[in-house]
Amino acid sequence: MLLLYHNLMSVPSRFVRLVLAECKAGAELTEILPWDRKEDFLLVNPAGSVPVLRENDGPPVCSASVIAEYLDETRGYSLGTRRLLPDHPNGRAEVRRLMQWFLEKAVDESGQFFIEEKIYKRMRRPGEGGGPPDSTTLRAARGNLKIHLKYIAYLAERRNWLAGEQFSYADLAAGAFLSTIDYLGEVPWDKEPVVKDWYQRIKSRPAFRPILADSIKGIPAANHYMDLDF
């Protein structure tokens, strides 16, 4: 049995939910609020961060990239040609580079600001770090998002999928990143037709369905968020 500690709007958590769905591996979900730092969860992951995966009585598998390796080692072979890491070490290195790019760099430079300003600040009370979004921070997040969209377009123009011929963790990482921002209606799709075309392909995969059904109390998704034809 698989148990996933996650947060609905954490990009690395969404990535793992997508990977699990691609592996057709069901997991029980437990939501963790990033500012909670509850002691029982710190015993699971002393870093206090999500996602964390547990399988049966095994030790906690902490962080998205470590979970991705674990799922490849335990499920990858059975996926056959749908395996999410290529066979060749060079191809694997490229997938891992992009996985890190979208789960860490893009989140640090853009994604986390949207989530903090437009979601987490609304979920917390005023005395606990809640409040209205900061427009300067959002402007910076939008500026940096443009650069990451250009990079996705650059890759999608030259390759079948982001890391090469094969659909991979790289696409799921970029998809998790964009889906979070798209929930908030902050992706300028019309300006990036190549990215839109790539996202349409990934969005229509069955593994994406649960992500598109996500909903946060009091913060509804953008109108087109669920539409496959947006």
Added chain:
Amino acid sequence: MLLLYHNLMSVPSRFVRLVLAECKAGAELTEILPWDRKEDFLLVNPAGSVPVLRENDGPPVCSASVIAEYLDETRGYSLGTRRLLPDHPNGRAEVRRLMQWFLEKAVDESGQFFIEEKIYKRMRRPGEGGGPPDSTTLRAARGNLKIHLKYIAYLAERRNWLAGEQFSYADLAAGAFLSTIDYLGEVPWDKEPVVKDWYQRIKSRPAFRPILADSIKGIPAANHYMDLDF
């Protein structure tokens, strides 16, 4: 042929140099200054960060954890019982968790402040971000270092090596982290005898020798930095 883009005081770069030495794989080194952002290096790694490894005409392998996976895939088997990632997926997940802990979390919370304040600020000119170290930042770095030393002690008291029975990437990551701070004489060894004992074991490995010979112009290493009996 292997080519490594690195920085002498970057913890992830030191980690890769240690891994290469454990694999007995020689590499040509090219030093990159983090604030340089030269165009020819951005073509190698668009993220602009080190370490980056290239093998023959292969594509760049970017970031320490991706290089660690690459070297395990291409050299791990030949290391036999000295392999730096265990065989079992659970053991691998634990090594990867700790590798991330020491190369990312410990660096973000402590290591990078020592390096920025005590090295990089002295290497840059006043108009380019150079200047004296900020004492408040250093105080925070020292406070956070204590927590990471306690964590190493916690692990070293319970296990033969940090991730379990076997010497692994986890030890090399923690060793790279501490060696950088030790160069600056900032590790309070006397207060953490268990950590000192573990570090003495790793410091005496042949792979550590090139690291102990490191020297930065104008910023000499602490007196005991090279001593195996410190």
